[in-house]
Amino acid sequence: MESMLVRKHDLTAGGKKATSRSWEKLFTVLRGPRLSFFKDQKHAKQEGAVPRDGPLDLRGGEAEVASDYIKKKHVYRLKLSDGSIYLFQAKDDSEMDFWIRTINSA
Numbered sequence: 340m341e342s343m344l345v346r347k348h349d350l351t352a353g354g355k356k357a358t359s360r361s362w363e364k365l366f367t368v369l370r371g372p373r374l375s376f377f378k379d380q381k382h383a384k385q386e387g388a389v390p391r392d393g394p395l396d397l398r399g400g401e402a403e404v405a406s407d408y409i410k411k412k413h414v415y416r417l418k419l420s421d422g423s424i425y426l427f428q429a430k431d432d433s434e435m436d437f438w439i440r441t442i443n444s445a
């Protein structure tokens with residue numbers, strides 16, 4: 340699975356507040372239980388491409404609607420087993436539901 344996703348890093352491993360907290364549009368690649376983020380599709384397709392972030396290990400993690408996040412619509416939260424948290428903003432609820440299901444079954 341590959342897609343441009345809009346992401347905000349909230350907490351780092353161990354549950355510390357992330358220092359780089361702005362919303363970013365990143366080319367995202369899901370392979371098995373691993374989620375990797377690239378600057379754009381071109382960077383992702385380069386031979387030996389190194390992700391800008393990740394891969395994140397989704398095993399033991401969970402995605403859910405971020406109903407307490409009221410600044411933007413269609414936002415879902417990914418909690419990882421290491422304590423880190425990422426928020427994602429989908430373009431609508433159906434895209435949000437799709438990604439929540441996809442992440443939770445990865």
Ligand code: I3P
Binds near residue numbers: 347358361362
């Ligand atoms: C962040 C940026 C984010 C904002 C975050 C800021 O600043 O404005 O959009 O999150 O607030 O720190 P910067 O771009 O300088 O990193 P929200 O959109 O959720 O408000 P936060 O630190 O309160 O999460």
